[in-house]
Amino acid sequence: MSDISATDPDAPARPTLLLVDDEDSILSSLKRTLRREAYRILTATGGRAGLDELARNRVDVIVSDQRMPDMSGVEFLRRAKELYPDTVRMVLSGYSDLQSITDAINEGAIYKFLSKPWDDDMLKAEIEEAFQRKQLHDENRRLNQQVQATNAELIRLNAQLQEALEAQQRRTALGESALATVQEIVNCLPVPLLGVDPEGLLVFANADATRRFARHPLLGTFVAEALPAVAELVAQAGGEQRISIDGCAYRVSCHAVDSITLQRGYLLIFIPEGTK
Structure with a gap:
C-alpha cells in the first residue's frame, strides 16, 4: 500500500522513501517517526509488495525489514538492486541476522544496516544521509550525461568541420589545377598578353609577349616606362588603338578586369597587324 502523500500532485518531483515490513504496526511507527520529513513515503507489507511499489513509482531510498515471511529483506534488496540499481537500499534488523546482512553490504546490495529497535533521531539522520547520497549520485549522473552529450556534439561538429575542410581542400586543389591550366x-x-595592376605596374606577361618585347623591361616596371605607346590606353581604362613596337604593328585592346580584391586591373591584348 502507499501513503496518502502519493496522491499529492507534486509527488513525482519529491524525494521518495519506500518502507517495507510485514508488520503494519512497524510501518505505522516508522511513518509517525518520519511524518515531518520533506519526502514522500510509500509502504509495502513484504518483499513482493515492495517490488510492486518499485514498479509503479520512482523510489530514491528503500528501508526494508530483514525478517519477512515471503522474502527476506536481503533477498528483496538484492532483487531491487538488479531491477533499480540507482536506489539507495538499507535494511532494518536485529543483530542476529548480521552475517547475511554483512555479506549483502559487501556485495553492494545494501548501503547500510539500521538496527532494531531504532533511535528516532538516529533513524532520521541515516535516512537523510541516504537521500543526500542519492541526490549526489543523480547529480553526478546528470553531469556525466551532460559531458557525454557535449562530447558527442563536439565530435559531430569536428566531423562537420573536417568534412568542410576536406571540401575546401578539394575546391582549392580544383581551383589551383584550373588556374594552372588557364595559365598554361x-x-x-x-599573341602577346600583358597584365597591368591598378597602379599601372606590369604584373603578367605570357611567353609570346616576353619573346616579342624582349628588348623592353616588363614585369615589375610601369607600363608608361616599358611600353609608353600603350600607356594612354591604360590611363583611359580601356579602348583600342594601333601602335608600332620595335618595327612591328599591333592592334592593341585594353580591357578592364576586376581582381580578387575588387580593384580594377587591365589586360592588354596585342594582335599583330595582318592577323585576323
Whole structure:
C-alpha cells in the first residue's frame, strides 16, 4: 500500500522513501517517526509488495525489514538492486541476522544496516544521509550525461568541420589545377598578353609577349616606362588603338578586369597587324 502523500500532485518531483515490513504496526511507527520529513513515503507489507511499489513509482531510498515471511529483506534488496540499481537500499534488523546482512553490504546490495529497535533521531539522520547520497549520485549522473552529450556534439561538429575542410581542400586543389591550366593555355597563345595592376605596374606577361618585347623591361616596371605607346590606353581604362613596337604593328585592346580584391586591373591584348 502507499501513503496518502502519493496522491499529492507534486509527488513525482519529491524525494521518495519506500518502507517495507510485514508488520503494519512497524510501518505505522516508522511513518509517525518520519511524518515531518520533506519526502514522500510509500509502504509495502513484504518483499513482493515492495517490488510492486518499485514498479509503479520512482523510489530514491528503500528501508526494508530483514525478517519477512515471503522474502527476506536481503533477498528483496538484492532483487531491487538488479531491477533499480540507482536506489539507495538499507535494511532494518536485529543483530542476529548480521552475517547475511554483512555479506549483502559487501556485495553492494545494501548501503547500510539500521538496527532494531531504532533511535528516532538516529533513524532520521541515516535516512537523510541516504537521500543526500542519492541526490549526489543523480547529480553526478546528470553531469556525466551532460559531458557525454557535449562530447558527442563536439565530435559531430569536428566531423562537420573536417568534412568542410576536406571540401575546401578539394575546391582549392580544383581551383589551383584550373588556374594552372588557364595559365598554361594563356602562355601558349600566339599573341602577346600583358597584365597591368591598378597602379599601372606590369604584373603578367605570357611567353609570346616576353619573346616579342624582349628588348623592353616588363614585369615589375610601369607600363608608361616599358611600353609608353600603350600607356594612354591604360590611363583611359580601356579602348583600342594601333601602335608600332620595335618595327612591328599591333592592334592593341585594353580591357578592364576586376581582381580578387575588387580593384580594377587591365589586360592588354596585342594582335599583330595582318592577323585576323
